[in-house]
Amino acid sequence: MHIKQLDLKNFRNYNQLSIPFENKVNVIIGENAQGKTNLLEAIYVLAMAKSHRTSNDKELIHWDKDYAKIEGWVEKKNNTIPLELLITKKGKKAKCNHLEQVRLSKYIGNINVVMFAPEDLNLVKGSPGIRRRFIDMEIGQVSPVYLNNISLYQKVLHQRNQYLKLLQSKKQTDMTMLDIYTEQLIEFAVKIIKKRFEFLHLLQEWAKTIHFSISRGLENLQIYYKPSVDVSEEDDLSKMINKYQDKFINQKQKEIERGMTLFGPHRDDLLFEINGRDVQTFGSQGQQRTTALSVKLAEIELINSEIGEFPILLLDDVLSELDDYRQSHLLSTIQGKVQTFVTTTNIDGIHHETLTKASIFQVNNGNLI
Numbered sequence: 338m339h340i341k342q343l344d345l346k347n348f349r350n351y352n353q354l355s356i357p358f359e360n361k362v363n364v365i366i367g368e369n370a371q372g373k374t375n376l377l378e379a380i381y382v383l384a385m386a387k388s389h390r391t392s393n394d395k396e397l398i399h400w401d402k403d404y405a406k407i408e409g410w411v412e413k414k415n416n417t418i419p420l421e422l423l424i425t426k427k428g429k430k431a432k433c434n435h436l437e438q439v440r441l442s443k444y445i446g447n448i449n450v451v452m453f454a455p456e457d458l459n460l461v462k463g464s465p466g467i468r469r470r471f472i473d474m475e476i477g478q479v480s481p482v483y484l485n486n487i488s489l490y491q492k493v494l495h496q497r498n499q500y501l502k503l504l505q506s507k508k509q510t511d512m513t514m515l516d517i518y519t520e521q522l523i524e525f526a527v528k529i530i531k532k533r534f535e536f537l538h539l540l541q542e543w544a545k546t547i548h549f550s551i552s553r554g555l556e557n558l559q560i561y562y563k564p565s566v567d568v569s570e571e572d573d574l575s576k577m578i579n580k581y582q583d584k585f586i587n588q589k590q591k592e593i594e595r596g597m598t599l600f601g602p603h604r605d606d607l608l609f610e611i612n613g614r615d616v617q618t619f620g621s622q623g624q625q626r627t628t629a630l631s632v633k634l635a636e637i638e639l640i641n642s643e644i645g646e647f648p649i650l651l652l653d654d655v656l657s658e659l660d661d662y663r664q665s666h667l668l669s670t671i672q673g674k675v676q677t678f679v680t681t682t683n684i685d686g687i688h689h690e691t692l693t694k695a696s697i698f699q700v701n702n703g704n705l706i
């Protein structure tokens with residue numbers, strides 16, 4: 338799939354932009370603070386209905402304006418889909434094929450994107466929240482049901498936490514509501530975890546092969562799911578439910594004392610190992626970067642195997658962070674099959690061969706030439 342045309346109105350520092358793109362590597366060059374990341378963010382928001390760098394949608398609207406609009410025409414194998422996202426200070430409205438989509442979870446997934454930004458280099462080293470966000474965003478792109486379960490889980494989690502706070506402060510002593518919230522929480526938790534296991538299983542297969550090749554056959558990458566309740570990939574849903582129920586019964590007092598939910602998908606993590614050793618603790622910076630790169634390249638392959646089309650790749654200022662060999666590997670994977678947007682302040686950081694086949698844009702204060 339690829340974006341044929343992108344129109345922006347009042348999006349961050351873009352007052353008005355209307356630009357066609359080809360299905361190849363598009364290099365966006367500009368000095369700092371000109372709007373390179375903003376452009377990639379617009380494509381990401383068009384795909385995911387939220388930003389990769391802020392949870393506050395109002396920040397996306399140009400300071401002096403009341404709304405922002407992103408329109409994109411996405412060419413897929415069999416059709417072209419017009420997409421539109423209107424962001425106002427009161428909320429968002431999404432249209433697909435000119436029809437308003439009541440549920441955003443149904444809208445997301447019309448375009449698939451893989452974003453690789455400097456913060457993704459922290460996928461291994463950073464906090465567990467980064468890894469959870471990664472896994473949720475990636476599964477969410479191909480599974481609206483998963484996104485829906487996440488949002489229902491978060492709702493119950495919030496209610497359960499509030500109730501635990503009431504019990505903690507002894508403003509409430511009746512346990513009935515806590516038990517009801519616990520049952521509801523478990524229902525969504527196990528569905529989420531089951532899907533995460535499935536996704537990681539597939540991601541792991543691709544990431545392992547890619548990593549082996551980037552490390553010139555020296556490194557074996559393994560990715561594990563680290564659950565906060567001792568469930569495993571082999572467990573069926575009812576076994577997982579039993580384990581969860583036991584955990585919440587055993588830890589009830591502790592949760593009341595702390596006034597919060599201490600177990601569940603919102604506390605789970607991922608573990609990366611190279612040749613049997615934890616990359617977060619023992620990996621060099623280079624190994625951590627290679628791991629992040631392998632995972633991103635694996636995502637591209639995984640999306641293609643799930644939906645039969647390659648996603649759009651957004652590379653925000655990361656090419657110069659990769660050495661020549663890793664850059665070549667990345668570019669040979671995408672060349673000719675993945676529409677890619679690359680931002681850079683310095684064209685010298687990008688392979689000569691890539692540049693000869695790319696469209697090159699200059700961005701200057703919210704204008705793209």
Ligand SMILES: Nc1ncnc2c1ncn2[C@@H]1O[C@H](COP(=O)(O)OP(=O)(O)OP(=O)(O)O)[C@@H](O)[C@H]1O
Pocket residue numbers: 348349350351367368369370371372373374375376396397398399400401654682
């Ligand atoms: N809501 C907004 N309205 C208007 N301008 C905004 C808004 N949000 C950010 N900006 C402006 O956008 C510019 C930043 O753009 P962007 O983050 O895309 O920079 P960049 O070109 O990627 O730079 P760098 O190379 O430093 O990462 C800044 O000048 C900032 O002031």
